[in-house]
Every structure is written in C-alpha cells, then in structure tokens.
Amino acid sequence: MSNSQHNPPSMKWSMRLGSLAGIAVYVHATFLILLLWIALSYWRSEQSLQAVIHGVGFILALFGCVVLHELGHALTARRFGIKTRDITLLPIGGVASLEKMPDDPKQEILVALAGPAVNVVIAGFIWLLLSLQQTMLPNLSDLLKGNMLQQLLVVNLFLAAFNLLPAFPMDGGRVLRAILALRMDHMAATRLAASVGQAFALWLGLVGLLYNPFLLFIALFVWIGAMAEAGTEEIRSLLHGTTLNHALITHFETLSPHDSLTRAIQLTLDGVQKDFPVIAAGNFIGVLTQEDLLRGLHEQGALATVREYMRTEIETADINEPLESVMKRLQTGNCRLLAVTRNGEMAGIVNMDNILELVRIEAALKEGSRAFRK
Ligand SMILES: [Zn+2]
Numbered sequence: 001m002s003n004s005q006h007n008p009p010s011m012k013w014s015m016r017l018g019s020l021a022g023i024a025v026y027v028h029a030t031f032l033i034l035l036l037w038i039a040l041s042y043w044r045s046e047q048s049l050q051a052v053i054h055g056v057g058f059i060l061a062l063f064g065c066v067v068l069h070e071l072g073h074a075l076t077a078r079r080f081g082i083k084t085r086d087i088t089l090l091p092i093g094g095v096a097s098l099e100k101m102p103d104d105p106k107q108e109i110l111v112a113l114a115g116p117a118v119n120v121v122i123a124g125f126i127w128l129l130l131s132l133q134q135t136m137l138p139n140l141s142d143l144l145k146g147n148m149l150q151q152l153l154v155v156n157l158f159l160a161a162f163n164l165l166p167a168f169p170m171d172g173g174r175v176l177r178a179i180l181a182l183r184m185d186h187m188a189a190t191r192l193a194a195s196v197g198q199a200f201a202l203w204l205g206l207v208g209l210l211y212n213p214f215l216l217f218i219a220l221f222v223w224i225g226a227m228a229e230a231g232t233e234e235i236r237s238l239l240h241g242t243t244l245n246h247a248l249i250t251h252f253e254t255l256s257p258h259d260s261l262t263r264a265i266q267l268t269l270d271g272v273q274k275d276f277p278v279i280a281a282g283n284f285i286g287v288l289t290q291e292d293l294l295r296g297l298h299e300q301g302a303l304a305t306v307r308e309y310m311r312t313e314i315e316t317a318d319i320n321e322p323l324e325s326v327m328k329r330l331q332t333g334n335c336r337l338l339a340v341t342r343n344g345e346m347a348g349i350v351n352m353d354n355i356l357e358l359v360r361i362e363a364a365l366k367e368g369s370r371a372f373r374k
C-alpha cells in the first residue's frame with residue numbers, strides 16, 4: 001500500500017530516463033518527435049551527418065540545462081520540506097511536479113527564482129570556460145552563429161530572462177503573485193497576477209503579429225497557461241490549509257472480490273457511487289472503477305467476478321494529509337479513489353468528485369461572504 005515507491009509519472013506517454021538527486025526524470029514521447037524533426041531538418045538543409053549530430057546534440061544539451069533548471073526548483077523546495085514527484089521533459093520545456101507550493105510567500109519566491117538562477121550560473125560557467133580557452137566572445141548577434149558552447153551561453157541567458165517574465169505560467173509570474181500575496185489575500189493576488197500574465201500575452205501577441213509569428217505562438221502559450229494556472233491556483237487557494245477529513249466519504253458501498261459484476265451494476269444504478277473499494281477479510285485489497293466495470297461487462301458480461309477486473313495497485317492517504325496534495329495525486333495518478341486511513345486503519349474513501357464538490361461549496365461560501373461585506 002505504499003505510495004512512494006511506484007509512482008507513475010505525472011503525465012501519460014512518458015518514459016523514465018533515470019533519476020537525479022532521488023527525483024525521477026521522464027521524457028514525454030512528443031519530445032522524441034522534436035528530436036527527429038530537428039535531425040531531419042538538419043539533414044535536409046545541410047546533407048551531412050555532422051550537422052545532424054550538431055543539431056541534435058545542441059537540443060540535448062539545451063534540455064540538459066532545462067532539467068537542471070527544474071532541479072533548481074525541486075531542490076530548493078526540498079529545503080522547505082516539499083517533495084517533487086518527478087521532472088518531465090516536454091518539447092516546450094520541463095515540468096517539475098512539486099507536491100505543493102510553499103505556503104510562505106517568501107519561500108515560494110525562492111523556489112521560483114531558483115530555476116532561472118541555475119541558468120544564470122550555467123551561463124557564467126560557460127563564460128568562464130570560454131574565457132579560459134581565450135575564445136574571444138563575439139558580440140551578441142554573432143553568438144548564435146558561434147560554436148555550441150557560445151550558443152548554449154546565449155540560450156541559458158534567454159531561458160533565465162524568459163522565465164523571469166512576470167506572466168503567470170512563468171517563474172516570474174509566481175514571484176509576482178507571491179509578492180502581491182505579502183500584501184493582499186491569496187486569491188486576489190492570484191487573480192491580479194493572472195490578469196498581468198494575460199495582458200502581457202496580448203501585448204506579446206500584438207508584437208508577434210507585427211514582427212515575428214513565433215512570438216504569436218509563445219503569446220498563445222502564455223495566455224492559455226495564465227488561465228489554467230489561475231484556475232488551479234484558485235482551487236488551491238480555496239483548499240489552502242484544509243485537510244482530507246473535510247472531504248472524507250464515510251458512507252460508501254464496498255465489494256467483495258467474489259461478488260459478480262452484477263452487484264457493482266446494481267450499486268452504480270442505485271446511488272451516486274461510481275468507484276468501489278474491494279474489501280476481503282476486513283482489508284482493503286483493490287478498487288473497481290467504473291472503467292473497470294465497463295471493461296468487464298464488455299469482455300465477459302455481468303457474471304464475471306470483481307476479482308478479475310479490480311485494480312490492485314491501490315493508494316492510501318492519511319486523514320491529516322493536506323487536500324491540495326491529495327488532489328494532485330488524484331489528478332496525476334492512475335487511481336480515481338484513495339483509501340483514507342486514520343492511525344493506519346481505514347476511515348473512509350475520497351475521490352475527485354467529492355473534492356470538487358467541496359471546492360464549489362467553499363467558493364459559494366466565499367462569494368457569499370464577499371457579497372455580504374459590500
Ligand atoms: Zn522554472
């Protein structure tokens with residue numbers, strides 16, 4: 001029942017590369033498509049294997065820097081007692097799945113700044129290396145045509161600068177939000193920072209229309225990111241400081257492994273429950289989700305037993321676990337239901353529907369008290 005050993009990656013379609021400082025590093029399948037595309041386009045334009053190796057090598061080195069950037073976030077968060085599930089490389093950059101962001105805005109600022117700081121350090125290190133080699137540093141516009149180290153130097157400076165933009169999905173957006181949160185309510189700070197992010201995206205889009213279509217693409221990414229981030233942040237703010245016992249389901253139906261799927265159908269049709277814990281001799285041994293039930297019905301019909309279709313990789317959560325982290329696990333894991341324990345004994349279950357219900361109620365209460373104050 002341990003949930004620390006075999007965590008699935010945060011994103012589907014990811015392959016494990018290895019681990020750094022105890023944090024698993026995954027690469028998303030689409031990243032390999034990017035590599036292939038780079039290789040092909042170098043081959044088509046230069047027709048030499050050396051150009052292909054140079055192009056692909058540069059992208060790999062660049063993504064090495066991205067991994068170190070994410071590791072900067074992860075290791076700083078670790079100093080504040082926050083674990084990181086994994087780091088995943090996507091074609092648009094890396095994602096470190098932190099268990100949660102620090103509650104203290106000052107710590108959040110440090111965690112956010114640590115990523116770009118890593119790129120600045122890498123750039124400084126390359127600069128030192130180049131000056132030791134006594135390579136003349138050409139001016140900035142020539143650098144991109146220089147050798148791989150010179151290109152990496154520029155790209156790292158660009159990564160640091162781009163990530164420091166005060167627009168929400170970027171690290172700079174987090175810094176802005178945290179600074180605002182020192183002065184105002186967490187949710188108001190989130191909304192304001194998201195608006196700044198979107199205003200910035202609009203401006204960038206406009207510049208892109210006039211000068212460079214690539215900026216348009218980045219603007220779109222920033223706009224969508226700001227909205228998504230504002231959405232999840234709002235939920236996070238609402239759940240802030242709440243523990244699992246607020247969303248605990250204590251009245252629920254269970255199945256036995258020997259039950260036929262017929263019983264699961266009846267229970268599903270009877271009430272609101274879609275996923276069922278499977279209990280044998282008082283122990284929680286598996287989960288039958290609606291998906292499993294439908295698969296069973298399709299393959300064998302209603303007389304198949306629960307045992308054949310239940311999933312046995314089960315996750316548990318302690319009743320005092322923060323709801324934020326429970327929600328994250330439900331969103332990213334492949335299990336839709338967690339068994340909740342109190343002092344090691346089963347106290348109930350929790351699923352996403354229930355947490356979202358709690359969020360809606362909390363949001364309504366908050367809106368209500370705001371209206372009341374006016
Ligand atoms: Zn970052």
